Amino acid sequence: AFYYIAGIALAYIFKDNRAFCKYLCPITVFLKPMSYYSLLRVHCDESKCVHCNKCLKVCQMNVEVNKESRKRKNGTDCILCYECTKECPVKALH
Ligand code: SF4
Ligand code: SF4
Known part of the structure; x- marks a missing residue:
């Protein structure tokens, strides 16, 4: 019960x-x-x-993957699915 109450409340907030x-x-x-x-x-x-943003659209974890910095938004949420690398038309991601 705690999980659902806290999870829903935090998701909303x-x-x-x-x-x-x-x-x-x-x-x-x-x-x-x-x-x-x-x-x-x-x-x-x-x-x-x-800057086509195809990588941002395909990333299910909302990682700002078109930046190299470790401080990129949601960087630690990456699940290493590598879908972004397949989408990039100029092979900027690896
Ligand atoms: S590897 Fe997957 S989760 Fe990580 S940035 Fe690329 S698309 Fe997002
Ligand atoms: S890294 Fe690749 S897919 Fe992402 S915005 Fe740049 S060119 Fe587009």
Whole structure:
């Protein structure tokens, strides 16, 4: 019951259906830092990017993957599905 009440309330407050996972789940405390410093991540060669935004549209985790910075929006939420790399018309993502 706590999961559903907290999950729905947080999703409503933060307008994010993964708010429970991001802000309450205790596993996140360990996973977020590991994900932030992970060597295995999608890289973006920003000099190749033509800003078509196809990668942003296909990403189900709303990662700002067309930026190379580790501080990109939702960067630690990436699930490494690599759908974005398939969509990029100029092979800027790898
Ligand atoms: S690998 Fe998947 S989750 Fe990660 S940025 Fe690309 S599309 Fe999004
Ligand atoms: S799909 Fe490729 S070219 Fe288009 S915005 Fe993303 S990184 Fe840039």
